[in-house]
Amino acid sequence: MTAAFPDTPEVLDRREGPYGEVVLRRHGPLLQIIANGCFLMDTSDGRSERLLVDAALGALDDRPAPEVLIGGLGVGFSLAHAAANPRWGRITVVEREPAVVDWHRTGPLAQVTAAALADPRTRIVETDLVAYAHETSATFDALCLDIDNGPGWTVTEENGALYAPAGLADCARVLRPGGVLAVWSAQPSPEFEGSLGNAGFQQVRTEEIPVARGVPDVVHLAVRPG
Template sequence: MLPWVQLDSAPIPGESGELRLKQRGSEFSIMLGSNELMNSRLSGSEEALATLSRDKIAGRPRPNMLIGGLGMGFTLRAALSALPADASITVAELVPAVVQWARGPMSAVFQGCLDDPRVAIHQGDVGELIRQSRAKFDAILLDVDNGPDGLTRRSNDSLYDFAGLRSARDALRPGGVLAVWSSGPDAGFTRRLRDCGFAVEAVNTRANGKRGGARHVIWLAVK
């Protein structure tokens, strides 16, 4: 079996940890310590994050979507496939190196999706961008961590507390959807979403789509 080779590492702004990009043949992995955050072989639940969100806003003219976290681009690629030609997608990515990896060693994984004219990259904290926005987005998709319990960055918790969820609701247009990816269920988070005025649905997905894999959860919270 081919060994893993570390290609690069990058600090996480505001935190003591760092992300590591590793490669084994054509397979890529992004690690935080001993935790694998994402793998290029597993894309099913990230793609579902985009397609399930699209279903909630289908038929809207010029839909405007915010994706928190670039990752390996699976959510972005699925969104581009699902959304119309007049859509706008902003991808907020905190770690500059992740964008560099997308255009460099992982360019084959991204398949040029960052060059789509519908896409704009926002280099910075998605939470700050949400707080600055009012009735701007039809959909906000959050896949910036392991879920409502922050793993890569403690300040990510502020996206999922009451204040963060109210900010997300304010940033959505009427009928817009906040979609949140998680590695597992969280009944307390479901209650917080409802307490903030969202109509909530928790959808179980698999890491590798119809082929199975680990069980993940996507919350669809409609304003």
């Protein structure tokens, strides 16, 4: 018989970050990240994070060593999966919470990302993704966003700017011609598909990720025109 998880998760670390409180918990075998009391993600599965990265790569042409920008380190599944694929070139991850970076570098989440962080292709940038996309001069072949529960369900109010016309224009700006934008969401959003089209993206589509119950998770995909 499989042992049941304890009723109360164990708090491993709690910090006041630049955007509020962030907490790392252990619940049985799972590690969980909580931000301002809102459950963000845990280490239970990772299918959606892997699909996010694979869908972006699959939508690219056969250019050699494409470079990817991953928005949000989270529990590290997206980074680990990208680093496990030798086809990717440079892998840049933007994470605004110093605590999350610490949990991966020297804490419990190193079990997920130790090999990826040691990969010479990997670079971690500690900053806000909205600001980074607006200010950076760097460009990428793919942009994978997993910083919210979806375009209509953001972790902080400020993140909403990323899915507005100006934010999508910044996403297009950091992509090279033919580059792919992939956005994870906890639910489908026809409105966001329309926003992507209005922002000038082409080949807009949505891939579903089956879940045990309820509506499927999805990855929104769009291509910057060549």
